[in-house]
Amino acid sequence: MSLLLQANHKECREENMTVREEMKKLTGIFFNHRQVSVQKAIYRATNIPLTYSSRGFVFVPAHSNSYKFLKPQNVLKEMDPNDENIYMSHLADKYFDRPKEPEFDICMADFASEYDIVSVKKSIRNPRTPIIRLQTLNFAVKKRCNRNAIIRYPYFNRETDRENYFENLLSLYLPIRSEVFDTRQQCVRKVKDIVHENQRKYEAHVKETGETESLFNELSLNMKDNEWAEIVANKEKNNIWSREVEEEDNPNLNVIHKSKKKNTFIDLKQTYFTTDETRPLLESMNKEQQEIFYHVREWCINRLHNPDAEHLRLFTTGGTGT
Structure with a gap:
């Protein structure tokens, strides 16, 4: 970088530029160039990836109040002003629009982890797995060839936000297309079994983490602020005594x-x-x-x-x- 600035400074002197013009040119060079190491330059010149991961991950907007992105500005201008369909489709919308084949009678977590979503306009030569189009959206799904993706999803506290916690749990691990049950008791038992069975695939230690979280919340609610202040004060006092x-x-x-x-x-x-x-x-x-x-x-x-x-x-x- 220093050699480049010196060369341009010499060039500006030879062209008899004013101080303002010279500073403007040097500022542009300083902001548009940067100094990198030889190893990084070789990596970029040969298109070698700087990072690599054997497992991909995908975020699952399972909750009903999840984020949504607006459609592009040029698309919104061509739409009817009274049209309320102004948001782009996310993974949950594609899950609800999945094909009706029996193999897609799965929960949203399995759908996000096992299938990859591709655009209909994208042409794939000799796909290793069949590409199946969605019912109404201009997207298609293709089963992942290697390892399944790691899912990430919103987190809600079971003790303080029970409604959102269980809603998110049902949206993730309960298939929408399921058999019709005769009685409410059988339905509740069946839903619970299905949710726990699918949950164990992605949350191996859900029982231990739940107990730890409940214990932490209980201790946090029972402990007062002045007790924390007393603990900190005693700790500082002990440190002073130890130093003495x-x-x-x-x-x-x-x-x-x-x-x-x-x-x-x-x-x-x-x-x-x-x-x-x-x-x-x-x-x-x-x-x-x-x-x-x-x-x-x-x-x-x-x-x-x-x-x-x-x-x-x-x-x-x-x-x-x-």
């Missing part, structure tokens, strides 16, 4: 006995050691000495943060060096 303990020097009480005439007193002085000085002393202790040292140190830390901590009671016995 890590940064402090390990004190050692040196007891010096002094006698003055007949009165005897004890003068307590604190001698501070750095961490580098303390570590060799700790390493020189045996197992029993280290246990006593860390027991006393833990009591000191607890007493520092809790004045009502229980008094230290320690009994040691042994020979010289205990």
Whole structure:
């Protein structure tokens, strides 16, 4: 990029351009060109794909209030102003307009995953699977040759939005063309079995995820805002205490006995050691000495943060060096 700008700058000087014209030309070069690596240039020159996926995915607008796109502006201008058919057809519309053959008595999830939608105007030479046209729309369906596509669909919370959740569930996993049932009880049982059977194809761990979601929602509703604030405050307080303990020097009480005439007193002085000085002393202790040292140190830390901590009671016995 720098070499290109320098070459154009030199060219502008030779042509005696004004500063405004030169800046305008350099700005156009800067915005219309970019610098890429040699590897990326080779990829683009040879049309090698930068990304590759073995599985495709498709979004299923199963809910009745899903998104819709308007038709192009030139098509809308030619339509009748009173015509309400102003939206383009999406996957749900193509599913409802699918052929009447028995093989298409499937749910919307299977239709989106197993079949690919192609335009009628598109000519495909020697298709590996038959192309079947829809009933009214200018589209056709073709069964996927390799792997089925991964479906994505709107998500609704079962606890807080039950109506939309079950509507989306029925739209996804219940075939529209199904047998007519005699009684309402048989119909409900049959619908439930069909939905669960189709749902297990795409949601293998639906039971575990449902239980986890219900537990999370229950805990979220029961927990108050001030409890979250208390948790955060205590966490910050513990972090401050931990930093203080890590940064402090390990004190050692040196007891010096002094006698003055007949009165005897004890003068307590604190001698501070750095961490580098303390570590060799700790390493020189045996197992029993280290246990006593860390027991006393833990009591000191607890007493520092809790004045009502229980008094230290320690009994040691042994020979010289205990």
